């Protein structure tokens with residue numbers, strides 16, 4: 297079997313490679329004729345903007361620069377190296393053709409301030425993508441202005457607020473189950489709502505009785521992540537929608553991870569009024585250092601007047617696309633221009649490649665992959681699948697190593713770090729908060745059976761080590777370029793934080809300018 301290992305380099309800072317007089321390339325000599333015609337450059341510039349000292353650039357050869365950055369890139373981990381089964385984050389492979397199309401001159405060189413008559417092509421792409429996404433979620437109107445998922449939620453709750461205000465109703469509470477993504481309560485609170493927490497039942501779904509007693513004439517709406525963060529499809533959505541609508545509230549669907557239901561079930565048909573989608577998760581645009589995110593929000597007819605401006609419209613008679621700024625009830629702009637175009641173009645191409653049957657297959661395979669993985673790890677000693685382990689999961693699963701911790705002292709963090717030693721990316725850990733010692737794992741449709749087997753085998757080996765030699769795992773990772781990090785520093789992108797730490801140390805020692 298293939299063994300995964302990260303390349304391990306103890307790469308110095310490029311400043312430490314610097315030696316006086318080394319050069320990466322030679323600047324050609326200036327011809328005498330030019331020199332005399334132009335005169336001294338320093339005389340042409342105001343003296344206050346002239347440098348007093350040369351810039352503190354490293355002096356290195358071309359091959360040193362190339363090798364330095366290639367080694368750094370080999371210390372990095374991404375979906376082009378191996379699986380990144382981060383639950384809740386849907387890190388799927390981005391087909392290279394998506395990148396190539398975004399590099400096309402016609403796309404790369406347009407500017408958001410161009411007159412709309414000169415950007416009909418991109419407007420057509422965005423309009424078509426919006427229509428497809430509306431079809432996928434079962435709603436009618438869309439915006440692409442939010443820059444990412446949480447920003448989409450914030451935009452969505454602002455729309456909920458504007459809707460009630462327009463009706464002259466004072467509603468200041470948003471209901472959110474405790475299995476929701478953490479950004480849901482944060483977005484609601486930022487928009488000025490009070491967050492009412494709804495507990496989860498033993499079967500991992502919303503406690504309907506608790507919901508009924510929480511609903512009142514103060515309820516502005518409910519935010520639901522579905523499938524929820526346990527990977528479970530909420531059982532009683534129709535009933536939940538009825539309760540909320542009868543109370544005068546709106547239904548908000550967190551569709552950041554739509555992978556498990558694409559082409560199979562539509563939030564609009566379940567009674568949702570607003571949906572946000574993460575283009576950078578479900579629709580193959582990269583994220584996590586791979587470029588900006590993008591979010592789509594789709595809404596019902598009733599809410600279309602509150603969308604951020606401008607909205608993209610199509611005039612079929614003249615076959616023209618327009619940016620409509622004239623929506624008197626709009627919540628305004630939540631971002632400049634009309635969204636992060638690059639990930640949107642990627643999503644457009646991705647959908648073109650898949651077609652509707654490919655889209656459905658995507659969902660089927662990602663769900664199969666998750667449940668195959670569960671079957672492989674369910675019986676492992678010390679591992680449990682909390683909340684109704686018999687029920688199939690959708691795009692992701694949360695396992696708990698609480699028992700492992702009680703029996704060996706090995707925590708979810710230790711297991712995650714040990715996975716790095718097997719050359720895998722660590723899963724999401726300690727989330728959702730309703731599971732102790734949680735590891736949240738999501739294999740998308742882009743991973744093969746062989747790879748899932750290898751990941752499950754690595755997990756099995758780690759658990760065997762935990763029962764035999766737990767102290768070894770406390771040292772993990774030992775095979776990665778970077779050892780166990782301070783968890784607070786770990787919140788920064790790894791390489792940057794480590795380089796920054798080294799930079800500070802060396803600066804303190806007087807080794808750096």
Ligand SMILES: *Cc1c(COP(=O)(O)O)cnc(C)c1O
Pocket residue numbers: 384385444445446447477479521550552553574589
């Ligand atoms: C990722 C995620 C979000 C937030 O999206 P960002 O793009 O990271 O802001 C919201 N809800 C769920 C369920 C998510 O998985």
